[in-house]
Amino acid sequence: MADEATAPAQLADRKTLSIGEVINNLRADFPDLTVSKVRFLEAQGLISPTRSPSGYRMFGEADVERLRYVLSEQRDHFLPLKVIKSKLTSWDRGEDTATPRDSGPAPEAYFGSAGVSMAVDELCRASGLTREQVDELISQGVLTPLDLPDGRQIFRDEDLAIARSAHRLFARGFEGRHIRSLRLAADREVDLLAQLATPLLRHRNPKNRRRAAELLADGASAGAQLQENLVRARLRRLLEG
Numbered sequence: 001m002a003d004e005a006t007a008p009a010q011l012a013d014r015k016t017l018s019i020g021e022v023i024n025n026l027r028a029d030f031p032d033l034t035v036s037k038v039r040f041l042e043a044q045g046l047i048s049p050t051r052s053p054s055g056y057r058m059f060g061e062a063d064v065e066r067l068r069y070v071l072s073e074q075r076d077h078f079l080p081l082k083v084i085k086s087k088l089t090s091w092d093r094g095e096d097t098a099t100p101r102d103s104g105p106a107p108e109a110y111f112g113s114a115g116v117s118m119a120v121d122e123l124c125r126a127s128g129l130t131r132e133q134v135d136e137l138i139s140q141g142v143l144t145p146l147d148l149p150d151g152r153q154i155f156r157d158e159d160l161a162i163a164r165s166a167h168r169l170f171a172r173g174f175e176g177r178h179i180r181s182l183r184l185a186a187d188r189e190v191d192l193l194a195q196l197a198t199p200l201l202r203h204r205n206p207k208n209r210r211r212a213a214e215l216l217a218d219g220a221s222a223g224a225q226l227q228e229n230l231v232r233a234r235l236r237r238l239l240e241g
Contacts, residue, residue, distance in 0.1 A: 016050075016058040022067065030071050031203070038067065044081055046070050046088060075199055076211055104218030107210070111217065116157045120145070123155045127163035129170070136176035137166055142183045193219045 017025070023033050041047050042057075047067050049057040059067070066088070073084045104110070124131055137143040143162060145153035155163070166179055193216055200212040 016060050017064065019049075019057045019059070022059045022064055025064065026068060026071070029068075029203075030075070033071065041067065041070060041081075044085070046081065046085055078196065078199075104214075104221040107213035107217045109217075110221065111213065113157050116160055117154050118160070119152065119154060123160060123163055126160055128167040129163055133166070133170055133176075134163070137163070137179065140176045140180035140183065142166060142176075142179050189220070189223055193223070 019035055019038055023035065023038065026033055038047070038057075042049065047063060047070065049059045049063045052058050070081075070084055070088070073079045073087070074081075079087075118126065120131065120134055123129070124134060129137075134143065138145065143155070143159055143166075145155050145159065147153055169179055196219065197212040197216050200208045200215070
């Protein structure tokens with residue numbers, strides 16, 4: 001018996017596809033799709049292609065769309081198969097299975113820039129920091145100026161916002177090493193969000209980059225809210241203790 005992936009297409013119905021043809025049709029969007037993956041999804045009950053008299057899988061248009069849906073939910077929303085199967089059950093009942101829109105800020109607003117460009121003395125005046133404090137924040141990796149070809153350093157939007165927050169902390173008795181601890185916590189959050197967005201950024205097309213930007217903007221916004229609420233709750237307990 002021939003291997004199923006290379007079996008003659010449209011074995012019993014000219015409108016059906018073999019498993020190999022299905023993979024070829026979906027490869028542009030899902031380059032890692034394999035025969036084993038399709039068989040695994042069938043074994044998990046997420047897809048149910050019919051069989052030819054010879055035992056080959058035959059995929060109709062609805063089967064292909066169902067498979068595309070499963071793969072998209074895994075790739076774009078990182079949903080476990082159990083959740084996807086539940087959503088497919090709703091789909092079979094004719095219920096709405098659309099994934100809700102992200103509730104966070106639009107990427108254009110979250111990552112937007114006002115085009116601020118200032119030298120270190122201008123940053124000091126705008127933030128209230130001393131030159132020594134700016135140097136300390138740079139050494140601790142809290143501020144990251146842009147080095148120009150002529151040797152000058154400039155600071156941008158995010159640097160000014162960071163500098164103003166750091167000024168408040170310095171005024172409360174924080175030192176550069178304390179602020180560095182907050183920077184390290186931010187780095188860990190960035191690493192986590194980057195892991196979630198990497199599957200989308202791996203395929204360089206505008207649609208996936210947009211989805212990655214939405215995920216990062218919403219994830220960062222929700223993470224900041226979670227962090228603030230956790231800190232507030234714990235500080236309240238400290239005051240009440």
